[in-house]
Amino acid sequence: MKKLMNAPDAFVDEMLDGLVAAHPALAREARVIRLAAPARKGKVGIVSGGGSGHLPLFTGYVGRGLLDACAIGDVFAGPSVDACEQAIRAADGGRGVLRLYGNYGGDRMNFDLAGEMVEIDDIETTTVLGTDDIASAAPAESGKRRGVAGIIYAYKIAGAKADAGADLAEVTATAQAAVDACRTIGVALSPCQIPGAAAPTFAIGADEIEMGMGIHGEPGIWRDKLRSADDVADEMVKRLLADPVKHASDRVSVLVNSLGATPLEELFIVYRRVARQLTKNGLTIVRPLVGHYVTSMEMAGLSISLIHLDAAREALLAAPAECPFWRV
Amino acid sequence: MALDADDLRLAADRARDAAAAAHDELNAADGRLGDGDTGVMLKRLFAAIAEAAPADERDVSKLFQAFAKACAASTGSSLGTLVTVAMMTLAKATRGRETVPVAELAGLLAAVRDQMMARGGAQLGDKSVVDALDAVARSLDGVTDGAAARAAARAAAIAALDEFRGRENRLGRARMFGARTKGLDDPGMLAFARLLDAVIV
Numbered sequence: 178m179k180k181l182m183n184a185p186d187a188f189v190d191e192m193l194d195g196l197v198a199a200h201p202a203l204a205r206e207a208r209v210i211r212l213a214a215p216a217r218k219g220k221v222g223i224v225s226g227g228g229s230g231h232l233p234l235f236t237g238y239v240g241r242g243l244l245d246a247c248a249i250g251d252v253f254a255g256p257s258v259d260a261c262e263q264a265i266r267a268a269d270g271g272r273g274v275l276r277l278y279g280n281y282g283g284d285r286m287n288f289d290l291a292g293e294m295v296e297i298d299d300i301e302t303t304t305v306l307g308t309d310d311i312a313s314a315a316p317a318e319s320g321k322r323r324g325v326a327g328i329i330y331a332y333k334i335a336g337a338k339a340d341a342g343a344d345l346a347e348v349t350a351t352a353q354a355a356v357d358a359c360r361t362i363g364v365a366l367s368p369c370q371i372p373g374a375a376a377p378t379f380a381i382g383a384d385e386i387e388m389g390m391g392i393h394g395e396p397g398i399w400r401d402k403l404r405s406a407d408d409v410a411d412e413m414v415k416r417l418l419a420d421p422v423k424h425a426s427d428r429v430s431v432l433v434n435s436l437g438a439t440p441l442e443e444l445f446i447v448y449r450r451v452a453r454q455l456t457k458n459g460l461t462i463v464r465p466l467v468g469h470y471v472t473s474m475e476m477a478g479l480s481i482s483l484i485h486l487d488a489a490r491e492a493l494l495a496a497p498a499e500c501p502f503w504r505v
Numbered sequence: 506m507a508l509d510a511d512d513l514r515l516a517a518d519r520a521r522d523a524a525a526a527a528h529d530e531l532n533a534a535d536g537r538l539g540d541g542d543t544g545v546m547l548k549r550l551f552a553a554i555a556e557a558a559p560a561d562e563r564d565v566s567k568l569f570q571a572f573a574k575a576c577a578a579s580t581g582s583s584l585g586t587l588v589t590v591a592m593m594t595l596a597k598a599t600r601g602r603e604t605v606p607v608a609e610l611a612g613l614l615a616a617v618r619d620q621m622m623a624r625g626g627a628q629l630g631d632k633s634v635v636d637a638l639d640a641v642a643r644s645l646d647g648v649t650d651g652a653a654a655r656a657a658a659r660a661a662a663i664a665a666l667d668e669f670r671g672r673e674n675r676l677g678r679a680r681m682f683g684a685r686t687k688g689l690d691d692p693g694m695l696a697f698a699r700l701l702d703a704v705i706v
Contacts, residue, residue: 215542222686228581248581250581250582251542251546251581251582252542253540253542254542254546254581254582254585255581255582255583255586256581257577257578257579257580257581257583258577258578258581258586258589259577259578260581261581281677282583282625282626282676282677283581283582283584283585283586284581286583286587286590286625287581287586289588289624290577290624313681345637349560370543371540371542372679373541373542373545374532374536374541374542374545375529375532375533375536375541376536376541378541380539385551388673391539391681393678394540395678395681395682396681396682396683396685
């Protein structure tokens with residue numbers, strides 16, 4: 178696969194340099210991106226993190242009303258323990274820090290170890306894991322599910338709660354409820370490749386689609402000949418609505434997200450059908466999002482995330498926020 | 506028979522060279538389960554570990570501490586962080602010591618295995634590096650002689666690969682590949698066997 182880069186080993190660092198050069202509200206310290214302004218005293222901090230290769234996730238969501246800092250790893254590899262610790266310290270405004278990130282083994286270990294290191298300095302931390310990918314485990318094992326695009330709803334909702342002055346327990350509970358109310362499913366049409374790797378992350382026929390594939394090429398539910406956008410959208414919506422969800426509501430927000438190479442045109446073709454199906458099921462759509470929110474570099478495909486909204490979550494979703502890739 | 510700081514420095518250099526030599530093989534093994542970057546990651550990690558070894562230090566624990574610090578700074582991959590956990594565990598267990606008798610290796614590796622399980626959430630039988638470590642720790646039980654320990658450890662790591670090859674991975678990203686992991690070596694177990702083989706020459 179062709180990539181515009183200088184060297185595989187420099188890929189992440191040069192990307193981060195460019196990100197902060199283009200967005201002066203962000204600052205970089207090694208493998209941490211944080212708000213250039215110091216942590217706001219008296220505000221609960223929110224940190225996230227994960228592997229590179231998913232922009233705008235994770236670092237692109239550092240901003241007012243969203244994340245305070247973010248630890249970032251190599252492409253598709255977790256952030257180091259040191260980076261996690263640095264991010265927590267950068268986000269600390271004296272009222273504790275929520276660690277809000279996807280449910281991946283390496284990320285969990287690193288953020289856990291980092292949490293123990295900052296305990297020495299009396300920085301209180303809590304954890305909420307993104308577990309929205311319904312294809313990654315059955316409903317009975319929903320705690321094993323991996324975190325994908327739906328986590329940005331948790332960023333926004335928990336970020337607004339922290340911005341409003343809530344304490345750590347309230348921000349944590351709000352983030353957990355947002356995760357519990359959110360479901361995502363993805364489809365993949367073509368793979369991506371890690372810089373420096375010899376081959377793409379998976380192989381798929383030129384005329385094939387895989388339902389339920391994860392953002393790192395984790396196997397999904399089925400693979401078959403490519404179908405029409407409407408057929409694909411119908412099945413994705415059906416699967417999302419069939420999955421049991423805590424905090425179900427008739428008001429939802431929906432995110433139709435490109436995995437990288439799939440253009441906005443195709444996203445809108447799918448959104449048109451998704452909106453029709455949700456409405457048919459008696460759901461009212463609030464603040465829909467269509468675009469590149471959580472990607473896997475040049476992977477083609479898309480994901481659909483659905484979050485059920487109560488009045489509180491809806492208000493938090495509407496609260497002002499600003500980061501390089503999302504402004505409310 | 507006991508190990509000292511010079512043995513550890515030598516082991517770190519050998520591990521660095523072994524990780525570089527196994528780069529392609531480990532990338533390929535991992536590539537069958539997705540990313541294909543285990544070789545890249547371990548090559549970088551063990552280069553950082555070898556680099557971090559303090560030249561004149563006699564305290565074994567201080568060496569393990571330096572290794573742990575280098576790991577914590579340079580990796581975030583789950584397998585890499587398990588190496589960090591191993592180094593931290595060994596540093597704590599050997600505090601103030603200049604030598605570690607071969608007779609203690611079984612206990613030390615068992616402690617590393619238990620810490621890895623507590624941190625990473627693996628169970629025995631999940632087909633992860635923990636199973637390889639468990640096999641080697643058990644093989645060293647009651648062994649006091651260096652040559653006997655080398656032979657036992659090497660045989661146990663290979664036997665573990667053979668035993669688990671036909672099973673399904675039940676942890677992490679590999680879990681998602683289900684029955685397709687039957688017949689494949691777990692990349693973490695394979696890496697452990699390759700590194701062990703080099704370190705105990």
